[in-house]
Amino acid sequence: MSAYETLLNKIKSKDAVIGVVGLGYVGLPLAVEKAKAGYKVIGFDVQASRVEQVNSGINYIGDVVNEDLAEMVKSGHIEATTDYARIKDVDAVAICVPTPLDIHQQPDTSYVESSSKEIAKHANEGILVVLESTTYPGTTEEIVKVALEDRGFVTGETVFVAYSPERVDPGNKQFKTKNTPKVVGGITENCTEVAATLYRNVLEGDVFEVSSPAIAEMEKIFENTFRHINIALANEMAILCEKMGIDVWEVIDAAKTKPYGFMAFYPGPGLGGHCIPIDPFYLTWKAREYNYHTRLIELSGEINNSMPEYVINRVMSILNEDGKALRGAKVTVLGVAYKKDIEDVRESPVLKIIELLEQQGADYTVVDPYVKSFRSSGNTIEPVELTKEVLSQSDLVLLTTDHSNFDYNLIAEESPVIFDTRNAMKDIKKVNKYVKL
Structure with a gap:
């Protein structure tokens, strides 16, 4: 029996042992779903603290149900390790490591490269390797395939390589790893088939x-x-509408009544998260290899990246109307996570807004029920609780993340001035001074 047939049979019968490299926002939910589907899963991570938490059944990712992880660990379906030599024990492995940008806005594929080399070093014949990390076209063949073939494997015969992009949307109540449709592309037909068979055995999408x-x-x-581009358009419309005295939120609500040809995107204080602010620049970087300049993508990046500065300028203008300067003003920032109802502050535009408040000498306070602490200008900041006193003592309340569990009636009643960058208080009738983005 060929390596392909052996692996396919193992996957179908759920006798295959599955590895997941990287136990973060993508990897841990995927590991849990594979374990719940009946596979034995080994998670790999360079952070010993994460490995220790997983092995203790302690969850640290919002999209994972605490009881699911605890149950899978207790039943022996999930274990975690920092030892890449354990790759020898797996039949298939998914790479779910970060793919950030470096200081020059160029792709940093070092995590993918090191993971691929470790997998190739310890892999047995017949292994399936699937890259899930978001990256530029060509990465799977240029990095993962090369690392394995340097070891002597033959792609499509003695090793199987595919790419299947993660589609994690932290905080999404409807779509999770389990029910989100999956795209799979293998280097050969055999590679595609074994990878697709595995995902079909695990996912409902x-x-x-x-x-x-x-x-x-x-x-x-x-x-x-x-x-990225459509959010930039919404942000540019917001800037123009403010100058023209038009409510951009009402404009969007009116436009989305059209049942075709329009999809609603909304403005905000800037882009956050690991994907939207970063991934388009993977494409702009790769495009240079083909002597092509991705003008629209780069212009969108300029618009979105400028929104924190725009927000601060609006804050200054609102305070000026009351005869106050930003320097020394008490500003309460509501929300530091990059989107509602999650604890994730990665690439959050609010971090830039806070940095600008510091530079302008504002006396700021941060409220975020999801975030225990975060770093700004080398300091650790711990958000405070939302109280009547915090709001009433503010010169301006800046609403930057529209968490569902904020008491918006309290905010409306106790805040002397509110600048709402998310249109979160559109249904609150009684507000003192209220300004929208």
């Missing part, structure tokens, strides 16, 4: 097969670039 890893890599960046 449809599995869509494409002809190559590059197609899957490009479609993922296209998804995020689509959002």
